[in-house]
Amino acid sequence: MGRQMRAAAVAALLTGAMVLGGCQTTRYYERARLVDRAMDFDGGSGLVYIRNKIEAAREGGFGGFGASAAGGCGCQ
Amino acid sequence: MPVGSAPGLATRIAVVALLLSAAGAGRAAPAGDQHVTIDLYAFSQGDERGNPLKAEGFEYGAMRVDMKMRMTPAVAFRFNASVARLRNDDPQRVPASIENARMTAASAEILTLDSSIGLDIDPKDSPWHIRPSGYYHHQNDFVSSGGDLAVEREFAGGDTVLGVTYSFRIASPLLRRWSGRNDGRDISVANNLLLGWTQVLSPSWVLALSAQVTRQSGWLGESYNFVALFNDAGAPVKLVDEVLPRKRHRVQVNGRLRYTPRQGLVLGLDASGYLDDWSVAQLAVEPSLEVPLSRTIRWRFWYRLAWQGASRYFDSRPLAETRYRTQDPDLGSFLMHSPGTMLTLPFGEERIWLTRLGLYGFVRNDGIYGLGADLSLGMEW
Structure with missing residues (x-):
């Protein structure tokens, strides 16, 4: 799953x-x-x-639209 | 493009700043290259249901300082820090049918520090932009640090910007469990790669596409989380620890479109799709509208709609312990509505005094909701 999606995303960006x-x-x-x-x-x-604090904490996904999602805060 | 002329160069810098903001660089509006801003936040989360055995409401207040100062024509210094106080709701009393607990709660009050420091390196007459930064977060039972490196390149006179951002975090959580047991310190590591492409399509249209992948390892749960086991009659009978895998691979694609038919009037549409190997899936769309109230005053509205499909490890009513298990509502299924509005009031020409007032909230169909405000005061020059 991950490898195919990553390859597709990179191909789309480069194209x-x-x-x-x-x-x-x-x-x-x-x-x-x-x-x-x-x-x-x-x-x-x-x-x-x-918004990143609230949405990233309340959603299982990253929240936001493109901010780096390495996280780092383990609080709520 | 005649970049040598002063107006041309200023416009080009402003356009590139706009494009970089789309890739998550977190830049302020392109009106001023340098700024100092103070934000005051208040946020309250309510809990009508969620996990019915856990108090999930809290009050949050924070102050954040954000600044960017140009040290040389090619190098700018960035710094931001926020101090927050989070107060959890009173402990939840659990039903008498549960044999091994009477109350469940995290620490009542938490103080946190978030900070980052970095450089914007924009070599003269070069299409390259390099942004290294360091990150540090501290709270009582959790310390995290890391770094980010963003590299962007302009093409076609700045109408196209391609960028890549790599982020690394390492954290050391202290595992105080819901039962009062202390399991000592663990470690968690996150590596994130973000690829971004921003394109000016015409004098009215801008498109930004990005894709990001994250690999997380180590402790990936919340130490206060528990799972309630139920009997055949549907009553909770026992609490056990939440257990989640120690690896998680995540991928998200994002698209953002902006259309400005006239000065200060902007229609926007953002969308994202997310998937990970815990089987959490998410789709989100966010239409937005910004309208000019005068030559400089702007009023923005947005509405984010997010659907999430639950992790395969989520079970709201398990009858027995399984290898991996969670009842964290944030890993469950829900529909989330997040409206917001922000008023932007700039004053001045050379030196701009900027006031922003934002109101935002969310309502989830699993009974969790929140409401917050942001007062921002700053100066750009």
Whole structure:
């Protein structure tokens, strides 16, 4: 299970990178909307911290969407 | 892209900062490259059911300091630390049918320290970004330390960022059991590898994909956890220790999409799928909306829906001891609804004073729920 899923994930990432990695999709003057604070994926590190604490502790999965899941806190 | 001009360079740094935040680097909003922020947290968990023999409610309060200071044009110093106080609910009185226990509870009050220190290394005119950091956690019966190393590379003028993050943790829990027995210290180790790809698709769309695998070994349970054995009539008769395997392999894939049709208005959709060799499976989706209330003030809403399938070791009503066993509701099946909202109020231009107020909560269909708030005060420059 784990080996196949890992291989599939790596293949998907590499394929995508090859397809899109060479294409510049915006010019710097087109990025005003992209650099707005609202485009921050997580709304700031303070919110990320507490949401990871709550969701990672209350779910058997990792919680969150891509933060490192090595854990380290054995509290609730 | 003409990166030599000052506006172009600033925009490129901001876009890369945005893209790196998608890969879990935990960056603040890209408005300021340096910041100092203080967060105050309050959280309360209630327990209407969960494991009916265990008190799972608690009150949590914490203060966190987070800062990033640029030491040279290529190197920035990062530090964060949080101090928390967690107070568990009063012990649960167990039914008289149980022969070997009357009360079950973890320590009433716990103080914890979480900290990390690291560097952001961004060599001049280089597409590479390197972020080493160290981690330390301390509480009465649990000490954990470790390190993280994130390496990212920009392609296509910053429209594409590929990254890999490796994290290592080693912990030393003291095993105080629910019965009062002390089994001494054990050890647990976690290795995590995260691969991330973030892509600007157009001036309005950004996509982030990531996959991560974790291998854990050693003590992987909670020492206060117990399992109630039941008789044929359905009454609990005896408590025994929770027993879980000493290895766990976990994998998760994540997708995040953002669409901004106009300045400050953002529609988002996050999704993830998780699987491990304890047979825990999980799917989660999180639509979000951020709306501009003025030129700079933003109001964000999100709603996370997560479904979890139980571990094969979870049994809410076992009749006899099995080799591995748990009644931890967090390893059981549930549906979890997690709504939240956050108001962001920036003031200033060169030096931005930033206030954030967040409210969030969750309700699970197994009777566990929580409600919390975050007041964040900071300065960016």
